[in-house]
Amino acid sequence: MKTAVEIDKVAMILKLLGDKTRLTMVKLLESNECCVCEFVEIFQMSQPSISQHLRKLRDVGLVREQRRGQWIFYSVNKQHQYYCFVAELLQQLPNQEYRLKQLEKQGMRITCC
Template identity: 65%
Template structure:
């Protein structure tokens, strides 16, 4: 485990972002899987603008990166972020969210935008 000292102000910003259950769940999913907005819309049953707003907040501080694949954008955690070790410790304490993606696959909804 990497021991990284993090300033209190930066820790507060990170924890505030992760204090939202939707964003925290997104981060847990993205820790192991790339996802597009449409998948999160299905998982959380909320509007695309709502999901995009959550992702924008994570992207604005570079916690999440995006990659264009054709006309679609896929999101993943930026594991090179200087505070990823801090975030990784938090995420490691949370239950797996793979069941949410498995359910999408069973429904044939995984990566429906592609």
């Protein structure tokens, strides 16, 4: 039954996004590239914890990684089967750009290559 499969997949995605750290990450990544150390600073969480959240997002293909120098930049994968669904959802969230602005003010925004 095709619909059953799809609602299952949507549920899986919602479960992934049902965590405030991951949800905020994806919201930021939708319009920015960020690396792990930036998230460590933004969320004030340990590096392994941040890496694990990103891994979950990457495992289902919601985000992509791209190494540039010593940093690995993450971004939303706009080719994902459910990207439209996710984008629609993200659009309704309050903007989180202030977190990056704050980072920049602290001189901790990574701009490379």
